[in-house]
Amino acid sequence: MKRRGLFIFLLVVITLVSACSKSSTEAKGEEIQGIIPAEEWADKYPDEYASYLKNAEVANTTYGGSEAIDYLEKYPNLKTLYAGNGFSKEYLRARGHVYALEDVINTARPKPGASCLSCKTADYLEMINEYGDSVHAMNFDEMAAKVKNTISCYDCHQNTPGEPVITRNHLNVGLDKLDTEFKMGDLSCAQCHVEYYMDKETKEVILPWDNGITVEGIEKYYDDMDYYDWVHPDTGTKLLKAQHSEFETYQGSLHSKMGLTCIDCHMPPMENEDGDTYRSHQWTSPLKHVEQSCLPCHKNETADELIARVEKIQEGVENKTNEVSDIIVNLINELTKAVNSGKYPEETLNLARDYHRKAQWRWDFVFVENSTGFHNPEFTHKSLDEARMYAEKGLEVLREFQ
Numbered sequence: 001m002k003r004r005g006l007f008i009f010l011l012v013v014i015t016l017v018s019a020c021s022k023s024s025t026e027a028k029g030e031e032i033q034g035i036i037p038a039e040e041w042a043d044k045y046p047d048e049y050a051s052y053l054k055n056a057e058v059a060n061t062t063y064g065g066s067e068a069i070d071y072l073e074k075y076p077n078l079k080t081l082y083a084g085n086g087f088s089k090e091y092l093r094a095r096g097h098v099y100a101l102e103d104v105i106n107t108a109r110p111k112p113g114a115s116c117l118s119c120k121t122a123d124y125l126e127m128i129n130e131y132g133d134s135v136h137a138m139n140f141d142e143m144a145a146k147v148k149n150t151i152s153c154y155d156c157h158q159n160t161p162g163e164p165v166i167t168r169n170h171l172n173v174g175l176d177k178l179d180t181e182f183k184m185g186d187l188s189c190a191q192c193h194v195e196y197y198m199d200k201e202t203k204e205v206i207l208p209w210d211n212g213i214t215v216e217g218i219e220k221y222y223d224d225m226d227y228y229d230w231v232h233p234d235t236g237t238k239l240l241k242a243q244h245s246e247f248e249t250y251q252g253s254l255h256s257k258m259g260l261t262c263i264d265c266h267m268p269p270m271e272n273e274d275g276d277t278y279r280s281h282q283w284t285s286p287l288k289h290v291e292q293s294c295l296p297c298h299k300n301e302t303a304d305e306l307i308a309r310v311e312k313i314q315e316g317v318e319n320k321t322n323e324v325s326d327i328i329v330n331l332i333n334e335l336t337k338a339v340n341s342g343k344y345p346e347e348t349l350n351l352a353r354d355y356h357r358k359a360q361w362r363w364d365f366v367f368v369e370n371s372t373g374f375h376n377p378e379f380t381h382k383s384l385d386e387a388r389m390y391a392e393k394g395l396e397v398l399r400e401f402q
């Protein structure tokens with residue numbers, strides 16, 4: 001009993017010491033076993049915590065927002081483009097961080113392993129500690145049943161809120177492959193808002209960054225290892241599935257070149273009733289708070305004028321994304337006919353499949369990016385133009401044979 005009392009006493013001391021050392025980067029709570037849940041920080045950090053709770057709010061903007069709208073209904077082409085992939089079964093728009101856990105548990109998409117929890121809960125970090133790397137391929141439902149926290153303070157701060165730290169090792173491994181230095185304001189989000197894949201055997205999350213973070217670099221990485229996420233059941237194309245490529249898209253943009261990171265727009269400084277400032281911890285559309293996020297720089301514009309400028313960019317991107325998806329669907333239909341006709345040499349079909357893969361990868365990289373092009377309009381248009389070009393080349397290959 002005595003030893004136990006001493007142990008608890010020490011634990012309390014350690015907890016207090018590390019919770020107080022706000023700016024310390026060393027004492028990031030490694031000593032502490034367990035994850036301190038978000039609600040336990042409510043008294044110490046009331047403003048951050050109150051804004052964190054606002055992630056439960058549901059409100060839309062013209063192109064963005066946090067209502068779980070049904071993409072398969074809104075974009076009927078997806079059923080053809082994603083045929084054979086889980087995303088053709090269910091694809092809802094992303095909601096706020098506090099829903100991450102319940103949304104992954106409830107999705108109708110099949111879950112290849114427990115590693116689907118990687119970006120939904122910090123509890124998964126504890127599971128990696130407990131079971132080692134074998135946890136990734138373990139049964140999703142079994143492991144999900146043990147999870148207590150959705151995305152919370154620990155994901156970005158461990159048990160010492162203040163300075164952000166990287167908790168996801170897959171990001172550290174990915175960064176080791178690059179020569180570039182990034183700011184913490186981008187990396188904090190790049191733990192999850194990136195394109196990734198799971199190793200076919202181990203189901204471990206891997207960032208495909210060996211040749212950089214560009215669309216071509218990532219594609220080359222996948223091509224070199226003959227990787228594909230799934231085979232299109234009608235065309236036989238070995239396709240790649242892109243996922244929430246916000247981090248990669250944002251790099252090299254006008255705002256990024258100016259030194260801004262995700263948190264400048266998505267976590268702006270706010271003032272509480274006493275006039276103290278804190279960073280918003282509501283991760284939502286910045287168009288809901290342009291006064292704090294944008295107008296300090298965009299001084300000559302009103303909120304409405306700036307939002308109109310953003311929406312003009314988004315309208316152009318949305319239209320082009322839809323147009324290009326029509327062309328890829330056209331290629332899928334023609335390629336399906338060609339395959340079924342039995343008349344085309346395998347070589348011709350494979351060439352058309354190659355163009356299909358290239359086109360859909362570039363279109364998807366844009367489609368799954370959640371800013372409708374705002375994060376990097378130039379890059380987005382280039383990707384869509386290339387997607388169009390490849391889809392048309394695929395159609396040409398089939399036409400030429402006829």
Ligand code: HEC
Pocket residue numbers: 061062063064065066186189190193246247248250255260261262263264265266284285286287310370371372374375
């Ligand atoms: C210059 C400001 C700015 C920066 C920097 C920025 N974003 Fe955004 N982000 C926006 C705007 C504007 C939108 C579009 C919101 C809308 O359509 O309502 C957006 C949309 C999003 C969305 C979808 C939100 C929704 O409600 O639909 C996500 C997710 C996102 N950004 C993540 C990131 C990440 C991750 C980074 C860093 C890699 C980043 N953003 C950097 C301004 C920014």
Ligand code: HEC
Pocket residue numbers: 038041045048049052151152153154155156157161162163164184185188189263267277278279280281
């Ligand atoms: C998605 C990542 C993320 C999560 C989750 C997160 N934070 Fe933060 N937090 C940050 C970032 C990024 C900063 C800004 C650091 C900077 O200013 O450079 C920050 C800053 C802070 C600060 C410093 C003061 C301030 O407001 O800037 C406190 C305190 C804080 N967070 C508390 C919390 C608490 C409490 C929670 C859980 C309720 C939490 N954070 C969840 C990313 C996160």
Ligand code: HEC
Pocket residue numbers: 065066067093094095096097099100101103104118119120121151155156188189190191192193262263266267283284285
């Ligand atoms: C631990 C993983 C993780 C981290 C770290 C993370 N996110 Fe997210 N984020 C998610 C997931 C998962 C969703 C979708 C949740 C859902 O739909 O249930 C999401 C959704 C969002 C949304 C959409 C919310 C809405 O209401 O439309 C925004 C905006 C966003 N994140 C911004 C950020 C920013 C900015 C950062 C960095 C400060 C960040 N996220 C860090 C996993 C993460």
Ligand code: HEC
Pocket residue numbers: 254255258260264265286287290293294295296297298306309310313377
């Ligand atoms: C650090 C200052 C700064 C911040 C913060 C900032 N911007 Fe900008 N932004 C600029 C500058 C400078 C330009 C280039 C001149 C221009 O077009 O106004 C620019 C350009 C733009 C453009 C035109 C981009 C293009 O490619 O044509 C839009 C739209 C825009 N910003 C919207 C926003 C929004 C929305 C936010 C907040 C979510 C924001 N900006 C935050 C400085 C900033």
